[in-house]
Amino acid sequence: MKNTIAERILDFLKGFPPFDALTYDQLFTIASQVKVLYLEKDSYVFKQNEGLHDSFYVVKDGGIGVYRDNNLVDECDEGDIFGLRALIRKDHYLLDAKAIEESIVYSMSSKVLEDIIITNPKANQFLIASFATNTRNPYSKEDKGTLFANEDFLQPNTSSFSEIQSAKFSKNPIVCQAHTIIKEACLVMSHNKVGSIVITQNKQPIGIITDKDLRNKIATGLHAITHKVEAIMSTPVITFPPTITVAEAQIAMLKNDISHLCITKDGTPNSELIGILSEHDIIVIHGNNPSVLIKEIKRATSTEQLKYIREKAQELLNNYIEQHIPISFIANIISAINEAITKRIITLSITETNQEPPVPFAWLAIGSQGRKEQLLLTDQDNALVFEDVAENQKEIANAYFLTLAKAINNKLNTVGFELCPANMMASNPKWCLTVSEWKAQFKNWVTHPDADKIMLCNIFFDYDMVYGNHQLVDEMSSSIFEAIESYEIFLNFMSRNALKNPAPLSFFRSFLVEDSGEHKDQFDIKARAIMPLVDAARILVLSHKIKDINSTIARYQKMETLEPQNKDLYASCISAFRILLRFRTQQGLKHDDSGRFIDVNSLSKADRLKLKGCFKPIKDIQELLKTRFKLSQLL
Amino acid sequence: MNWFKHKTYPNFYNAYAESFKHQRKSLEATRFVVFDTETTGLNPNQDYILSIGTVTVQDFNINVADSLECYLQQDHFNAETVEIHGLLKAGNITKIEETKAIKLFLKHIEGAVLVAHHIAFDVAMINQALKRMDLPKLKNKLVDTGQLYKNTKYVKEDKHYSLDQLCNTFNITMHDRHTASGDAYLTAVLFLKLSALLKKKKNRDLRLRDY
Numbered sequence: 001m002k003n004t005i006a007e008r009i010l011d012f013l014k015g016f017p018p019f020d021a022l023t024y025d026q027l028f029t030i031a032s033q034v035k036v037l038y039l040e041k042d043s044y045v046f047k048q049n050e051g052l053h054d055s056f057y058v059v060k061d062g063g064i065g066v067y068r069d070n071n072l073v074d075e076c077d078e079g080d081i082f083g084l085r086a087l088i089r090k091d092h093y094l095l096d097a098k099a100i101e102e103s104i105v106y107s108m109s110s111k112v113l114e115d116i117i118i119t120n121p122k123a124n125q126f127l128i129a130s131f132a133t134n135t136r137n138p139y140s141k142e143d144k145g146t147l148f149a150n151e152d153f154l155q156p157n158t159s160s161f162s163e164i165q166s167a168k169f170s171k172n173p174i175v176c177q178a179h180t181i182i183k184e185a186c187l188v189m190s191h192n193k194v195g196s197i198v199i200t201q202n203k204q205p206i207g208i209i210t211d212k213d214l215r216n217k218i219a220t221g222l223h224a225i226t227h228k229v230e231a232i233m234s235t236p237v238i239t240f241p242p243t244i245t246v247a248e249a250q251i252a253m254l255k256n257d258i259s260h261l262c263i264t265k266d267g268t269p270n271s272e273l274i275g276i277l278s279e280h281d282i283i284v285i286h287g288n289n290p291s292v293l294i295k296e297i298k299r300a301t302s303t304e305q306l307k308y309i310r311e312k313a314q315e316l317l318n319n320y321i322e323q324h325i326p327i328s329f330i331a332n333i334i335s336a337i338n339e340a341i342t343k344r345i346i347t348l349s350i351t352e353t354n355q356e357p358p359v360p361f362a363w364l365a366i367g368s369q370g371r372k373e374q375l376l377l378t379d380q381d382n383a384l385v386f387e388d389v390a391e392n393q394k395e396i397a398n399a400y401f402l403t404l405a406k407a408i409n410n411k412l413n414t415v416g417f418e419l420c421p422a423n424m425m426a427s428n429p430k431w432c433l434t435v436s437e438w439k440a441q442f443k444n445w446v447t448h449p450d451a452d453k454i455m456l457c458n459i460f461f462d463y464d465m466v467y468g469n470h471q472l473v474d475e476m477s478s479s480i481f482e483a484i485e486s487y488e489i490f491l492n493f494m495s496r497n498a499l500k501n502p503a504p505l506s507f508f509r510s511f512l513v514e515d516s517g518e519h520k521d522q523f524d525i526k527a528r529a530i531m532p533l534v535d536a537a538r539i540l541v542l543s544h545k546i547k548d549i550n551s552t553i554a555r556y557q558k559m560e561t562l563e564p565q566n567k568d569l570y571a572s573c574i575s576a577f578r579i580l581l582r583f584r585t586q587q588g589l590k591h592d593d594s595g596r597f598i599d600v601n602s603l604s605k606a607d608r609l610k611l612k613g614c615f616k617p618i619k620d621i622q623e624l625l626k627t628r629f630k631l632s633q634l635l
Numbered sequence: 636m637n638w639f640k641h642k643t644y645p646n647f648y649n650a651y652a653e654s655f656k657h658q659r660k661s662l663e664a665t666r667f668v669v670f671d672t673e674t675t676g677l678n679p680n681q682d683y684i685l686s687i688g689t690v691t692v693q694d695f696n697i698n699v700a701d702s703l704e705c706y707l708q709q710d711h712f713n714a715e716t717v718e719i720h721g722l723l724k725a726g727n728i729t730k731i732e733e734t735k736a737i738k739l740f741l742k743h744i745e746g747a748v749l750v751a752h753h754i755a756f757d758v759a760m761i762n763q764a765l766k767r768m769d770l771p772k773l774k775n776k777l778v779d780t781g782q783l784y785k786n787t788k789y790v791k792e793d794k795h796y797s798l799d800q801l802c803n804t805f806n807i808t809m810h811d812r813h814t815a816s817g818d819a820y821l822t823a824v825l826f827l828k829l830s831a832l833l834k835k836k837k838n839r840d841l842r843l844r845d846y
Contacts, residue, residue, distance in 0.1 A: 002728055002816075004688065034700075035697060035698050
């Protein structure tokens, strides 16, 4: 029978996870069982300690606030699910759910939930994730970490091209017979420089020996090298057809805890062996092993070579992001590669000048490069410091380092790091100074702060020495702290500046988007979400006089140990920062830009949920700055 | 032979009539059936029901599972109204005979309070169908959301408020307008909103007679 109302409800639900993972028939059944609740503002769906309802809820229109002891802990709007936790735990409600505005809510029976959990793994995963997010409270011991633990969980399973492409296996596999003596088989393996040998019978694979077997079964003395291979071979072998994809191969290796797969004509053990696919082959496909890249960088003799390597690093980044490798790890690898490239360029450039530097110097990466948080190729930010020289030598030294810097900037540009439009580069005479000049400059910035100088502090205080003399950099760092000590209110100015970008949610629900200009109606993830966290971390470590910790994550980690009472807040800042950085990188890779401006409407519900989860720590850390630096008086 | 003796009615009608004898008075226990009919025209004496859609409200929740949606076979066809309700004489929706639809409907509204927007017309259409089946008129208590709207306000004006107007006033997203079920659903949401308003105006829990 036709059911217009159920169809309409279905149309709504199918746009939101977990319902989007269900079949039409499943959804129709669910939709036709829905109860529709109309809630006036301030009326409750359930109250703390109330007995369990036999249902969970999805917001259709309006907004439902979830409260713990009258503190708003979450806010659900269109498509959000709430009331799951009690249902899953089969316990009374720990939270209040109250309409923040007039709302319409779909109520669904717990039976539906059970069906979803049993029948659909994807939907099931999402429910568990929402279960965590909907009851999130970064400060409660019980739920700690659950929100952010789902960072990867909420991402759609994008299978990368490389994972679905068919795997390239080694043809002409090395084989022997079952009665071959182990020693002979090993000689064959050695001769062919392979880590495995397949035992065949009528060209069909019946067993395999790998380096691991030799280690575990021979070297331990369990078998003698004079035995036949059949004594130690693993059998039966795992076989696949030549069409095997990289993803399939990886799964098969993981599942069977093996590192070699046999490729046969029809994929069964009963057909001819035509190849062997090793874990190493898979790594080669994912390619671009970072240590190999770094070696190549060190050997590079031209900028063109470095450019090629940097492009490979970009592929590596792509793969890492797709494989959900932890973002701090990715940032470290990419920074190490960028740093190695810069170092190589500096040595190449010095060689080109045909002259040793007149005095020791150091090359500094500044801004996000200095913090090692730059994953995408953006413009370069750098500076140069050199030792004080006698007045009559000054001109020569200046000229040398400016020429050198110019060469380095140009080479970096060739490699792919565009020239900085704001000219924050060492080739700019303003940022190529002696250590005394830098110290004077820092002192001036700190003791006479204005908006521009604060901005410069934000960029230059995050420096990281890439090449050169460490002593000079230490001196610079000490001078910053001396300056701050002499003029402590500087940190208050800095904090006030950090609060210029308010927490990214406008009165709770919608993303703050740009209201004019080229990026109108887009969300500026850098200015509104990443920078507030970066700025706060910098101010906090400066206030503790912590030197040499430049990355935002490391800074918050340091703060966790320095202020255990705020540990949970700092931990949530770290998690939020990781999510935001990954998100920006993904967006940048997807749109081939800096990833900074995001069209919120193009995001999936899950992504919006994930982003919104990051905003609470931002708000909280800003509150902390406000209180700590008594900004209510200053503002 | 007694021509004036009460007629005997079929069982389904007796069951329907019986359901009002022991009506409970509590509002929470009351089952409201919100309904709408699509018709070939606006004259109950000559036009016919094309479809009936209902949704029930109990304890101030709309229960989608407890709803009825049926399409009636048409011997009478008015091409002019097709563009309003979109129902073709043939079409691919399963249609049933009018008598069967009325039987289903009576069963569905047993013991319920009927709610509709400008309910007099819908009731007149149903009663006309009952008359064709040689049955008496509907016995349910009736609530008209048009009238309810006026009750929630202090306006005395005798203005006619269309469902469209009220959906706009109350911010109800209109879907499936001019299908019986769609309109019934919109009316049900309107009914909930009006009930909340009425409650606020009375400043106490509502009783059935408030409607």
